[in-house]
Amino acid sequence: MRINKNIAISDMGFVFNPVNGESYSVNPIGVEIINLLKEDKSYEEIKATILNNYSTDETTFEKDYFDFTNLLLHLNLTETEDEKNN
Amino acid sequence: MEKQRYERPIIKKLETGMPNKFGMRTEYAPMTQIDGVSVKELIKEYGSPLFVISESTIRSTIKKAKKAFTTRYPKVQFAWSYKTNYLDAVCKVFHQEGSWAEVVSGFEYKKAIANGVSGKKIIFNGPDKSEDDLRMAIENESLIHIDHLDELYTILELTDVINKRPKVAIRVNMDTGIYPMWDRFGFNYENGQAWDALNKIMRSGKLELMGLHSHIGTFMLSASAYAVAASKLADLAIGIEQKYNHTIKYIDMGGGFASKNTLKGSYLPGFDVTPSFDDFAEAITTTLLNSNFKNSELPTLILETGRALIDEAGYLLGSVVANKRTSSGKRNTIIDVGVNILFTSFWYDHKITPAQPFTHYTETTQIYGPLCMNIDVIRENIDLPLLNKGDHFVIHTVGAYNMTQWMQFITLRPNVVMIDSNSKVHLIRERESMETFSSLEKVPEHLKKFEL
Numbered sequence: 460m461r462i463n464k465n466i467a468i469s470d471m472g473f474v475f476n477p478v479n480g481e482s483y484s485v486n487p488i489g490v491e492i493i494n495l496l497k498e499d500k501s502y503e504e505i506k507a508t509i510l511n512n513y514s515t516d517e518t519t520f521e522k523d524y525f526d527f528t529n530l531l532l533h534l535n536l537t538e539t540e541d542e543k544n545n
Numbered sequence: 546m547e548k549q550r551y552e553r554p555i556i557k558k559l560e561t562g563m564p565n566k567f568g569m570r571t572e573y574a575p576m577t578q579i580d581g582v583s584v585k586e587l588i589k590e591y592g593s594p595l596f597v598i599s600e601s602t603i604r605s606t607i608k609k610a611k612k613a614f615t616t617r618y619p620k621v622q623f624a625w626s627y628k629t630n631y632l633d634a635v636c637k638v639f640h641q642e643g644s645w646a647e648v649v650s651g652f653e654y655k656k657a658i659a660n661g662v663s664g665k666k667i668i669f670n671g672p673d674k675s676e677d678d679l680r681m682a683i684e685n686e687s688l689i690h691i692d693h694l695d696e697l698y699t700i701l702e703l704t705d706v707i708n709k710r711p712k713v714a715i716r717v718n719m720d721t722g723i724y725p726m727w728d729r730f731g732f733n734y735e736n737g738q739a740w741d742a743l744n745k746i747m748r749s750g751k752l753e754l755m756g757l758h759s760h761i762g763t764f765m766l767s768a769s770a771y772a773v774a775a776s777k778l779a780d781l782a783i784g785i786e787q788k789y790n791h792t793i794k795y796i797d798m799g800g801g802f803a804s805k806n807t808l809k810g811s812y813l814p815g816f817d818v819t820p821s822f823d824d825f826a827e828a829i830t831t832t833l834l835n836s837n838f839k840n841s842e843l844p845t846l847i848l849e850t851g852r853a854l855i856d857e858a859g860y861l862l863g864s865v866v867a868n869k870r871t872s873s874g875k876r877n878t879i880i881d882v883g884v885n886i887l888f889t890s891f892w893y894d895h896k897i898t899p900a901q902p903f904t905h906y907t908e909t910t911q912i913y914g915p916l917c918m919n920i921d922v923i924r925e926n927i928d929l930p931l932l933n934k935g936d937h938f939v940i941h942t943v944g945a946y947n948m949t950q951w952m953q954f955i956t957l958r959p960n961v962v963m964i965d966s967n968s969k970v971h972l973i974r975e976r977e978s979m980e981t982f983s984s985l986e987k988v989p990e991h992l993k994k995f996e997l
Contacts, residue, residue: 523553
């Protein structure tokens with residue numbers, strides 16, 4: 460999964476999508492995950508980073524990660540496979 | 546290096562330009578304790594969900610209500626509305642505070658007697674009083690509030706076999722300017738039904754007309770409607786005095802005062818729109834004092850307030866079962882509290898507070914109960930801090946009606962505890978068990994065996 464190239468995200472968690480003008484608020488751990496996705500990190504790499512930095516377990520994070528990334532997809536903030544290949 | 550506190554990642558669309566006059570977020574601090582007792586420990590000891598009643602809140606609320614009326618009117622008597630919450634411990638707190646009992650069925654009547662209330666201090670309302678109920682009430686010299694003519698004739702027949710003069714009042718319904726007008730109970734004022742019943746009582750010579758009663762509605766958000774009701778009851782009382790030279794002893798204004806809950810669809814929270822006890826007291830007592838009662842014959846003012854006295858003393862503790870999303874991406878949280886035990890969630894947007902620390906991030910959430918029923922929705926839309934499976938929460942203002950109207954449906958009804966004024970926890974109703982139900986069921990002999 461990759462975040463759309465044109466999505467702007469601030470350190471404070473403000474996300475702006477210039478394609479449709481929508482803006483979003485993201486909590487700090489969400490910002491961290493989006494930034495890791497922007498760097499093309501894999502799920503395994505992201506999981507290792509989060510588990511290293513936060514007091515949580517693998518199951519909880521896995522559940523929350525896929526819930527979060529599904530929502531990013533639902534909000535059109537991520538690229539589809541086709542877009543990625545073009 | 547110490548790890549940071551984990552919070553699940555969330556993203557929330559910013560609704561620019563949407564009106565947000567009062568702010569979306571309502572919870573700023575977790576509710577970790579009730580009256581000095583830890584919520585977490587309560588759940589650990591008594592299970593989840595758990596009803597918690599604050600004795601000190603009951604006492605402070607009834608004192609506030611009494612003060613509002615007794616500082617304005619010389620003769621005031623509260624009667625505890627059993628149907629609002631008839632757990633014995635709750636009733637006894639009100640009786641210790643001087644409240645009589647107001648009951649609406651033979652079952653409640655017997656509960657009041659078992660709680661040690663003198664028959665003379667029981668007000669018997671309700672449309673369904675059996676002949677046995679009425680006989681018991683007459684023998685005990687209780688105040689019988691007659692709902693319909695069939696009841697009146699039954700009482701008159703009973704006077705032929707019971708050597709006691711029944712003490713009665715009639716329930717009067719009327720137009721007080723509110724919608725919908727409650728005209729199902731009692732006799733109507735405007736069309737003359739009330740006078741008809743009063744004439745029958747007075748001309749029978751067999752009954753002692755003690756008072757007049759009205760109960761104009763429920764969750765009343767207008768104090769002025771009570772002024773209209775008080776004025777009409779005073780008019781009837783003065784008419785009886787003039788026509789029959791009979792002085793009634795009391796005017797019973799019933800109940801119906803709203804609690805601080807927020808009705809569904811209400812723009813403002815209940816806390817901001819509900820009239821205070823002083824508002825209700827001012828409307829009722831000013832009307833009575835300004836009516837044509839002789840000073841020496843001022844009737845006692847009886848109040849059967851239930852909801853407004855107990856709602857805020859009740860809390861419902863629970864736990865998060867799971868989080869999921871709808872097809873549209875909306876957050877759903879499933880909790881272990883269903884509409885079967887939180888009946889009032891059908892008409893209130895109950896305030897819900899997490900019981901553990903949280904950050905300022907929130908999600909618009911729909912809260913479901915655990916019942917396998919589509920109607921099991923506790924809140925359709927609530928901006929809540931991020932709750933995880935196993936987290937606890939406190940649902941506020943649940944003391945009225947939930948512990949009497951609750952249903953046993955696919956689960957068992959939970960424990961109820963009361964926290965006393967010294968922060969001591971008392972179990973006042975045990976959770977039901979499988980035996981509670983199996984002991985009531987009978988299986989016919991031919992159905993006992995089967996093969997699959």
